[in-house]
Amino acid sequence: MPHRERKTRKMRGSRTHGYGRIGQHRDAGSKGQRKVGRHKHLWSYVTAHEPDYFGKHGFTSPQSLKRKEKVINIARLDEIAALSTEKEKGKTHVNLTNLGYTKLLGTGKIAKPITVTVPACSKTAEEKIKQAGGQVLTQSQENGE
Structure with missing residues (x-):
């Protein structure tokens, strides 16, 4: 073949x-x-x-000049509050500024009243913390403005 x-x-x-x-x-x-x-x-x-x-x-802005936000959600606040020993008027006080966080976001739920110190905070996060009986202190409020 x-x-x-x-x-x-x-x-x-x-x-x-x-x-x-x-x-x-x-x-x-x-x-x-x-x-x-x-x-x-x-x-x-x-x-x-x-x-x-x-x-x-x-134009590409230099990375060294960009401010890098380190954010945290409300859902993680209970874990951090359990580690915190600071108490103010029966509420646990958490200073997120000292922990290196720059902004608090509102994803998740919070059960206990917590006082939070943070440089910036979203509206939903602030509302949820107030509903739980807590308080949010931003840097401008701490400085007495």
């Missing part, structure tokens, strides 16, 4: 595998302007449809 060789097997040693002179089947020549480099070739297309294709755009 005759067996037809595959093209790649048949073309072994041929250098161009039937595609003519060197380089005729490479790169973008037979792909209709694909991958030709837009700085020289499709320049009118670039200027009309993608004017921002070349050049630098915008």
Whole structure:
């Protein structure tokens, strides 16, 4: 039974595998302007449809200048309150500023009345703590403003 060789097997040693002179089947020549480099070739297309294709755009602010927020949710306050030994008028006092937190967020539930000192606090967090009988002291309130 005759067996037809595959093209790649048949073309072994041929250098161009039937595609003519060197380089005729490479790169973008037979792909209709694909991958030709837009700085020289499709320049009118670039200027009309993608004017921002070349050049630098915008500004990246340095990471060292960005303020990194360390947030905590109300759900974790009970764990921290259990470790805290400070008490004020029957309420456990938790100073989140000393623990390195910058903002208190309102996800979760709180059961016990807790006094919390924190630099910033969301409205929902403040409402939930007040409903439980607690109090939120932000830095501006502590300074007497």
